[in-house]
Amino acid sequence: MPIIINIDVMMAKRKISLGDLAERVDITPANLSILKNGKARAIRFSTLEAICRELDCQPGDIIEYRPDDTDNR
Amino acid sequence: MPIIINIDVMMAKRKISLGDLAERVDITPANLSILKNGKARAIRFSTLEAICRELDCQPGDIIEYRPDDTDNR
DNA sequence: TAATATTTATCGTTTTTCGATAATTTTTTA
DNA sequence: TAAAAAATTATCGAAAAACGATAAATATTA
Numbered sequence: 782m783p784i785i786i787n788i789d790v791m792m793a794k795r796k797i798s799l800g801d802l803a804e805r806v807d808i809t810p811a812n813l814s815i816l817k818n819g820k821a822r823a824i825r826f827s828t829l830e831a832i833c834r835e836l837d838c839q840p841g842d843i844i845e846y847r848p849d850d851t852d853n854r
Numbered sequence: 855m856p857i858i859i860n861i862d863v864m865m866a867k868r869k870i871s872l873g874d875l876a877e878r879v880d881i882t883p884a885n886l887s888i889l890k891n892g893k894a895r896a897i898r899f900s901t902l903e904a905i906c907r908e909l910d911c912q913p914g915d916i917i918e919y920r921p922d923d924t925d926n927r
Numbered sequence: 928t929a930a931t932a933t934t935t936a937t938c939g940t941t942t943t944t945c946g947a948t949a950a951t952t953t954t955t956t957a
Numbered sequence: 958t959a960a961a962a963a964a965t966t967a968t969c970g971a972a973a974a975a976c977g978a979t980a981a982a983t984a985t986t987a
Contacts, residue, residue: 784899784906784913799964812945814965823943823975825896826857833857833919840857841914846906872933885976887934896944896974 785845788817791836806831858918861890864909879904 792802799817803810808828815821816828829840836843865875876886881901888894889901902913909916 784903800962808944809946809948810964811948811966815944818965820966821944822900823896823898825944825974827895828944829917830857830919834921839914839919840917841912844902844913844917846903846912848907873931881975882977882979883933884935884979888975891934893935894975898943898975901975 783847783849785847786817786819786821786843787845788832788836788843791838791842795836797836802832802835805835856920856922858920859890859892859894859916860918861905861909861916864911864915868909870908875905875908878908 788802792799797805799813800810803813806813806828808831816824832843833840861875865872870878872886872890873883876883879886879901881889881904889897905916906913
């Protein structure tokens with residue numbers, strides 16, 4: 782799946798742990814971990830909003846589309 | 855909800871209609887319309903991927919977090 | 928105004944989030 | 958290096974939501 786989730790960089794910038802971010806986003810650490818590590822297949826905008834709010838960033842900072850090389854158009 | 859979906863700009867850039875984009879993304883025009891007009895509450899990464907692929911853009915080009923003014927942090 | 932495109936709505940099915948929880952693994956710290 | 962803490966992974970069930978199919982309404986275009 783060439784949608785890449787990268788929350789780690791912003792977390793490092795904000796110096797916030799997964800546990801703390803989970804608490805502020807109001808989601809369990811287990812579920813945030815799943816999302817953070819690219820195991821989720823979708824995301825609710827309410828969750829995305831909370832993450833962006835707490836990390837003070839844009840969706841584009843944590844979600845990337847990386848076309849695979851076979852997909853040249 | 856301060857997550858703003860803006861697919862129109864990229865569609866205009868690529869000169870593609872909603873119907874055509876829907877077909878290429880393999881989703882019904884009705885559902886793409888819902889997504890495009892901010893009526894959806896979530897998105898599957900598979901759908902986001904297909905949209906980015908067909909519009910040749912990044913998630914950040916079509917999804918924006920706009921904090922509301924009461925939300926000053 | 929007629930044709931076409933888009934939006935809105937409803938229903939049912941399927942998918943997926945997410946909580947709760949526990950176990951496992953990794954990382955940090957003393 | 959051993960213990961503690963944090964993060965990851967897994968499972969189950971409930972709730973939410975995507976999405977298809979379809980039709981109707983509205984808007985746009987020719």
